[in-house]
Amino acid sequence: MLNFTYQSLPSRVRFGRGTISELGSELDKLGCRRAMVVASAPQAAHAQLLREQLGGACAGAFTRAAMHTPTELTQEALTEVARLGVDGIVAIGGGSAIGLSKAIALHTDLPQLVIPTTYAGSEMTPILGQTESGIKTTQRSPRVLPETVIYDVELTYSLPLAMSVASGINAMAHAVEALYASDTNPVVAQMAEAGIAALYRSLPALRTGAADPEVRGQALYGSWMSAMCLASTSMGLHHKLCHTLGGALNLPHAETHTIVLPHAIAYNAPSVRDAVDVIKRAMGGGGIAGRIHDIASSCDVPVALRDIGMRESDIDKVTDLVMSKPYANPRPLDAGLIRRLLTNAWSGLRPDHSTYL
Structure with missing residues (x-):
């Protein structure tokens, strides 16, 4: 029960x-x-x-x-x-x-x-x-x-492609983290899967269907479902990283979320197998971190923090800020792995399931 x-x-x-x-x-x-x-x-x-x-x-x-x-x-x-x-x-x-x-x-x-x-x-x-x-x-x-x-x-309709995709992946992040939040529940999980699926279908389709009402409607619906997830649960590593990067370095919000999300998924994946299975189902297959990275790359959205204003010398500063305030995350935070995550995100590495093992 x-x-x-x-x-x-x-x-x-x-x-x-x-x-x-x-x-x-x-x-x-x-x-x-x-x-x-x-x-x-x-x-x-x-x-x-x-x-x-x-x-x-x-x-x-x-x-x-x-x-x-x-x-x-x-x-x-x-x-x-x-x-x-x-x-x-x-x-x-x-x-x-x-x-x-x-x-x-x-x-x-x-x-x-x-x-x-x-x-x-x-x-x-x-x-x-x-x-x-x-x-x-x-x-x-x-x-x-x-x-x-x-x-x-x-x-x-007039939202530029790169901005649309970055904003959409930002929305997807809300649904992804809700799946493994400490206060998740079956209602949120249903909304999260629907939101991820709608965004995963629609965002690549914007390359040729930017003014297609069905494509835009799916993207907007997916963002709504994902936002409902954010409203109903707490968030983890991904949002902590993005808030720290945004506040400390004044990096653009949506692009930061887009770059960090594949790495946050790869980091947490070993500890959230059930959530990974839901995301795989929503996307129609495995390699979910790489798939999100590829959507951004194929739509000319930045996939490296260095391309949106972060300096390599900022990596240690952000690592220290993230580690200074503990918060809920399904996989315990390890300073060495967090630094590796930030280094990889800074350089634009395409992550996979083994990147943070």
Whole structure:
């Protein structure tokens, strides 16, 4: 007999094509009359379209969201929230915009409506990651969980191939680590397998089907399922490494996840045979770490940390940071193996099942 706990989260999801047209009615359901649009600078055009669509229901916009959610930027956004008399947040974009929206909500408890344009998955989680003085920390709080999420497949058509694949592998990482989390359960395992399978099918297909509604729909669905896994479980080595690399070195978020995931899988594989079997089933065969590495490489996504700004001299620094704060992981952390993992990821080595034996 199964014995487990599954905690569902109170969020509303609207998924489909053209669903952005329902923004006004969804905002009405939240009781928002003076919303502030939040975006990063590259999404400023999207932010302007939302302002025009909302009309009088939009009090203004803050379009300087940045990756890793620097706390000083959050303070600037909070000042604008107070000045405008905002009663809700509408965030559009990827992890930068959604992260800032969550940080605002943490301090104000304002309702959030978020519209993802990438596959990062932050929109479905009660998790906030933010950076202060070069250190990235995370916390869980129901205050930061967005009340409403609008997934519009059409908003992802123009997402460049490399960014799409990096973002999708970032999402896949959430599902992979949920399979061997200390608090996993059969419900999460079903979502994880569905998410990995959808992403594994769709990401390579984007090379020739970037504007194919079915391909984009599968990728967005896979990212949603994977994000639900992240929301429901704790994470392990992969996320610890990526948060450390991002916070300490300011490396790009999705690309860091893409490079590290195959190595984290290979590291943990000897201790999580059941999880490996699920991933094999989702991908239709073995060699799962190498398969993920190959998807990135074939789509011109970086597979080496040195190609996204990490110096070889940073390897020891990051190893020390990772080892300095113990956390749950199915395979105990070994400083020598962690250093080897970082060295391999820095150089772009294609890992296999024997790399970290």
